[in-house]
Structure formats: structure tokens, C-alpha cells
Amino acid sequence: MQEQITGAFYGIxxxxxxxxxxxxxxxxxxxxxxxxTLTGFGCWNQPPGTFSDDTSLTFCTAESLIAGYDIHxxxxxxxxxxxxxxxxxxxxVFDIGHTTRRALQRVAVGxxxxxxxxxxxxxxxxxxxxxxMPLAFYLVKENDIHQRYQTVKEVSGITHQHFRSVxxxxxxxxxxxxLLSLKNLQHAYAQMQRSVNAYLHMQPFNPAEVKYYERIxxxxxxxxxxxxxxxSGYVVHTLExxxxxxxxxxxxxxxxxxxxxxxxxTDTTGAVAGAIAGLHYGINQIPAAWIxxxxxxxxxxxxxxxxxxxxxxxxx
Numbered sequence: 001m002q003e004q005i006t007g008a009f010y011g012i013x014x015x016x017x018x019x020x021x022x023x024x025x026x027x028x029x030x031x032x033x034x035x036x037t038l039t040g041f042g043c044w045n046q047p048p049g050t051f052s053d054d055t056s057l058t059f060c061t062a063e064s065l066i067a068g069y070d071i072h073x074x075x076x077x078x079x080x081x082x083x084x085x086x087x088x089x090x091x092x093v094f095d096i097g098h099t100t101r102r103a104l105q106r107v108a109v110g111x112x113x114x115x116x117x118x119x120x121x122x123x124x125x126x127x128x129x130x131x132x133m134p135l136a137f138y139l140v141k142e143n144d145i146h147q148r149y150q151t152v153k154e155v156s157g158i159t160h161q162h163f164r165s166v167x168x169x170x171x172x173x174x175x176x177x178x179l180l181s182l183k184n185l186q187h188a189y190a191q192m193q194r195s196v197n198a199y200l201h202m203q204p205f206n207p208a209e210v211k212y213y214e215r216i217x218x219x220x221x222x223x224x225x226x227x228x229x230x231x232s233g234y235v236v237h238t239l240e241x242x243x244x245x246x247x248x249x250x251x252x253x254x255x256x257x258x259x260x261x262x263x264x265x266t267d268t269t270g271a272v273a274g275a276i277a278g279l280h281y282g283i284n285q286i287p288a289a290w291i292x293x294x295x296x297x298x299x300x301x302x303x304x305x306x307x308x309x310x311x312x313x314x315x316x
Contacts, residue, residue, distance in 0.1 A: 001137065001311070003282040004180060006304040007252075008133055011278015012058055012271045013300055014290045015256040016051040017089075019266030020044055027231070027263035035260045038293050049293040050089040053096050054130040054271035059087045059303055061155070062134040066310040069138070069151070075113035075158045079104050089295035095267075097127040097233075103159040114154065117161035126238035126268050128160035132169045133275040136176030137311055145199050148173070160235075163209050168235040171196055171216060172272070175243070179280050185247060193217055212236050222247035231262035231269050238265065242272035252281040 018035055021042025040048035060081050064074040077086070082104045085092040099118040106116040117128075135155060139148050149170055156169045175192040182188040197217055200210055213236065215221050221243050229244050230237040245258040252274075259273035260266045278286060291297060 001140075001180065002305075002308045003284065004279045005137060005308050005311075006301065007281060007283040007286060008137075008176075008275050008279035009059075009062070009300050009304040009307075010283060010286055010291055010294065010297075011252065011256075011281075012133060012275035013051045013055045013294050013296070014038070014286065015259065015270035015272075015274020015277070016055045016267050017049050017270075017294055018256055018274075019260040019268070019270035020046055020050055020052050020095075021048075022260065022263075023095075023266050025263050025266065027261070030261045030263045030266075035257060035266075038290060044094050046089070046094065047295075049295045051271075051295060052089070052267045053081075053093065053100070053127075054268050056081050056087040056089070056093075057100075057131040058133055058271075058275070059300075061131050062303060062307050063087070065134055065138050066306055068314075071113045071154050071158065074155065075104075075107045075116065078158060079108045083108065087296075097125050099123040099125055100127040100159045107158070113158045115161075117157040117159045119161040121162065121164075123160060124162050124164045124235050125160070125233050126168075126235045126265065126272070128156035128158070128165050129168050129172060129235050129238055130268050130271055132156070132173050133176060133279070134307065136173045136180065136279075137307070139173065140177055140180055140311075145174075145195065148177075149199065163205065164212055165235050167205075167210065167213060168239045171213060172239055176276060176279060179276065185280065189243075189247065213239075215240060216243060226262075229262065231259075231264035231266070233265040233268065238268055238272055241269050242276065245269075245273045246276050246280070249277075252277045252285050253287055 021039050038048045060077040064077045080086040103116045152170045153166045156166045178188040178191045231241040245255050249255040255277040256274045260270045
């Protein structure tokens with residue numbers, strides 16, 4: 001699993017960094033000026049290889065899990081990032097979502113992380129989805145799907161408590177978890193659909209809310225025409241676009257470049273797609289030049305190793 005962990009950790013950071021300079025650019029602009037490698041400056045005026053909040057909060061999540069699952073510790077690690085740039089590409093924060101900022105401000109003044117997250121319908125951005133990847137590794141041996149759902153709900157809820165955000169995170173984690181044992185993308189996708197749909201069928205969840213994920217859970221998201229794939233910062237759109245890119249490409253590189261060149265919320269689409277592709281293809285399939293150029297490259301490798309050791313110790 002070490003190669004998958006390292007691949008996912010570098011995968012998210014590089015996918016994020018590819019998208020940072022062109023965040024908010026339109027799809028038509030990027031079709032004429034496509035991103036083909038790590039570039040710099042652009043909308044955030046950051047050097048090449050700079051990742052954003054997506055990766056920083058993912059690494060905060062992973063680091064807190066190394067010491068064991070504790071929502072309070074995890075939330076405080078997030079606050080440390082928000083206030084001091086901990087795990088920032090350059091030890092500073094240059095991008096933070098409104099819902100995430102409000103939630104972490106609540107945590108910082110003593111609100112419990114079990115009730116800190118936004119729960120209004122307008123607070124369904126992708127700010128919890130983007131940091132969920134480490135949970136797939138942490139929950140790989142948890143055979144109780146209800147317990148997996150509850151864990152995802154708690155971790156998402158630090159910043160995003162609405163059911164729509166939680167369900168998006170759950171689908172993502174379940175798919176990643178299946179990818180750890182199934183090498184075939186289509187098989188893992190089908191298995192995710194079966195397990196998630198069976199679980200949802202047994203729960204008293206609002207069918208109108210579940211329906212937002214119909215294209216992922218009931219249809220084949222890969223078959224949707226690209227013109228109908230929206231790459232905004234809305235949680236449903238981010239999950240759809242990341243899965244679409246993964247299932248319509250056959251290398252890590254082509255997946256993340258497709259994700260970023262969709263335009264819109266390029267860093268998060270790149271990050272979410274990059275995490276899945278990095279896990280699936282492994283560290284050895286990610287371009288070496290990108291691994292060298294991404295910010296905090298040595299620290300990422302070390303974190304991945306520590307995370308892997310901690311998981312093995314937990315399983316022993």
C-alpha cells in the first residue's frame with residue numbers, strides 16, 4: 001500500500017498545483033491555452049509547484065490520523081493551518097473557502113468540531129471533499145459500512161455538515177477504498193455503486209438529496225458528454241468532474257491535465273482527480289519532474305512514509 005499512499009499524496013499535491021495558476025479560467029480559454037505542465041504565478045501569483053488549501057488540509061488530515069482518530073486534534077490541526085499556514089506550500093495561506101473559514105473560526109474560539117461545520121444548503125462547496133483521501137486508507141480494514149459513513153460524516157462535518165457534502169465525501173472515500181483492492185477502474189466504480197446504493201437503500205435519508213448524485217450512483221458518469229460536466233466549486237460538480245476525468249483517461253498525467261483544463265475550480269478538480277489517479281496508478285507512474293518540482297516534495301514523501309507506518313502499526 002506504500003506505493004498507493006505515496007502516489008495519492010503526490011497525486012493530490014501535483015493536481016492541485018497544476019490548477020492553482022489558472023483557477024477561475026474558463027474552459028474555452030483553457031482549450032485555447034491548455035495547461036500541459038506545472039506553471040506559476042497566474043491568478044494567485046505563486047511560483048510553479050505551489051499547492052493550495054486542498055492539499056494543505058489533506059496533509060493536516062493525514063498527520064492527525066497518524067496519532068490516531070481524534071476529531072478535536074484534527075480540527076485543531078486545521079486551525080493551525082488557517083492561522084499560521086501549517087502545511088502550506090510556502091507556510092502561508094493564500095486561499096480558503098468561505099464555509100471552511102467560518103467553521104475554523106468557530107473551532108478556534110472553542111466551538112466543538114462536532115457542530116462547527118456549515119449545514120445550510122448554500123454551504124455545499126467542495127471544501128470537505130478535497131481533504132478526504134487519507135480516510136480511505138484509514139478505513140480500509142473497517143468492514144462496517146455504517147461506521148465508515150459515520151467517520152466520514154464527522155470528518156466532513158468539521159467544516160461541512162450538510163448531508164449533500166457528507167454524501168459526496170462518502171462516495172469518494174468508498175470509491176478510493178475499492179480502488180485499493182481492485183486494479184480495474186470500471187470494476188471499482190461498479191463496486192462502489194453497488195455498496196453505496198445498498199447502504200443508502202437501508203437508511204432513512206432524503207431521496208431528494210440522494211438524487212443529486214444520480215449521475216454517479218445510478219448512471220455511468222464517464223458516458224456523460226463533457227459539455228454537461230460542470231467543474232465549479234460545488235461538491236456534486238467537483239466529484240462528477242474528477243470521476244469523469246479519471247474514467248475517460250488512462251494515465252495519471254492525462255487525468256490531471258484533463259481535470260485542470262475543464263476550467264473553473266481548477267485546483268480542487270485537479271486535486272480530487274489527482275488523489276484518485278495517484279492512488280490508482282501509483283507513485284511510479286507520476287512524472288518525476290513534477291514530483292521534484294512540487295512544493296514540500298521531501299516533506300510529502302516523509303509524511304506518506306509516516307502515514308503508512310502508522311497504518312501498519314494499527315493493523316498489527
